[in-house]
Amino acid sequence: AQSVAQPEDQVNVAEGNPLTVKCTYSVSGNPYLFWYVQYPNRGLQFLLKYITGDNLVKGSYGFEAEFNKSQTSFHLKKPSALVSDSALYFCAVRDNGGSTLGRLYFGRGTQLTVWP
């Protein structure tokens, strides 16, 4: 079965510093990986995805993620954090076969706090 793990419940960084939110995955077959962000009282918003191709994926709001097959990781990164980046971030992997095709498996989420 597919699964993702987000080892950190919380990440705190100062504004202007680089940030990393970690994600590792377990899949059978090719991974289809996603990052979503959730602001308070709002729905999940898509940030970026990895399907195939370049290991460094660029997404919305200046975020990027690095796919590492050997480490089964898909860490979310941003070179310079903003206070407005403070939110809950979810990593997800998509099921890629069988009767559960299309299902997304989410991690528990990582609360990112960027202080001024």
Place this chain on the structure above:
Amino acid sequence: GAGVSQTPSNKVTEKGKYVELRCDPISGHTALYWYRQSLGQGPEFLIYFQGTGAADDSGLPNDRFFAVRPEGSVSTLKIQRTERGDSAVYLCASSLGQIMNTEAFFGQGTRLTVV
């Protein structure tokens, strides 16, 4: 519409009552998903529709939960004999068909509170 719309945004109901949660997906999206998000957890899959049919309903926790999508657009999640443990945010998402590399777009969710 411009995005996935869910109504109501909040629902408070008494234990044992019946509730319906509505999802209006993005126009043209044939795939529709329901997820449930409990406090401090990531969303958990409930059911997936491709068109009018439920392609995968293995995430529904028990037979009190049921969902329909009669015309391949709007979907309704129905919960009978609600229990306090059903309290959660119910999220709906839609995407373009079964294309694997297509992201799902989520609604703002319905916060269900069973008292």
